[in-house]
Amino acid sequence: MSKKLSVPSMALLIIAAGLFVTSIFFPWWGMKFFAPQYPEGLDIIVYPYKLEDANDVSIINGLNHYIGMKEFSEENFPELSYLSYIIGGLALLTLVVGILRNKKLLMGLIGLFVIGGALGVYDIHRWLKSYGTNLDPMAPIDVPPFVPPIIGENTIANFVTHSYFTTGFFMIGIAFILMIIPLWKDRAQ
Known part of the structure; x- marks a missing residue:
């Protein structure tokens, strides 16, 4: 049984690194x-290195003040200062594993990816919990502590929020699938 991945599997890993x-x-x-006062909706959009749509974030922060929630800002999320480098490092490791075509290294890389992904989801949950449960008791409007979902809908006062993953996350998911395919494809080699 060969420990080398096939050339098509190597290509999949190089594509995954690009993704x-x-x-x-x-x-x-x-x-x-x-x-009701924002029927078009207000957005917080998170890239691995920044929060998008500063105007909406500013309005949301102004509204969140009334329930005692701390402000959303890039400074409050230190992960945004280094997450791009972690993803770049993962891309580089994926490229190296692809070039070396080593199955054991690929299994280790997949394990690292799964652990990193689980930590990422935990980190999002931790921040949402912190923002929703550490409310200022002196806030003008008293709402019970809450934890917004990572994915899905939540209602607080007259606001309905929808949380969702978007394009970059799906690219990461496709890259992960491209990492798994070589293990299945080359299992008999």
């Missing part, structure tokens, strides 16, 4: 806020 790098330039996660 990792490309995903950095697309949003990964977002939250849209709807209320």
Whole structure:
């Protein structure tokens, strides 16, 4: 049984590495806020290195003040200062594993990816929990603590929020599938 991946599997890993790098330039996660006074919705869009739509974030921060929620800002999310480098490193490792065509290294890389992905989802949940449960008790409007979902809908006062993954996240998902295919495709070699 060969420990080398096939040349087509190597190509899949090189494409996966490209998707990792490309995903950095697309949003990964977002939250849209709807209320009677904002029927078009307000957005928080998260890239691996920034929050998009500063105007909407500013309005959301102004509204969140009334329920005692701390402000959303890039400074409050230190992950945005280094996440792009982690993804770039993962892309480089994927490229190296593809070039070396080593199955054991690929299994290790997939394990690293799964652990990193789980930590990423945990980090999003941790921030949402922190923002929704550490409310200022002196805020003008008293709402019970809450945890917005990572994906899905939530209602607080007259606001309905929709949380969702977006383009960059899906690119990462496709890259992961491209990493798994070689293990299945080359299993008998």
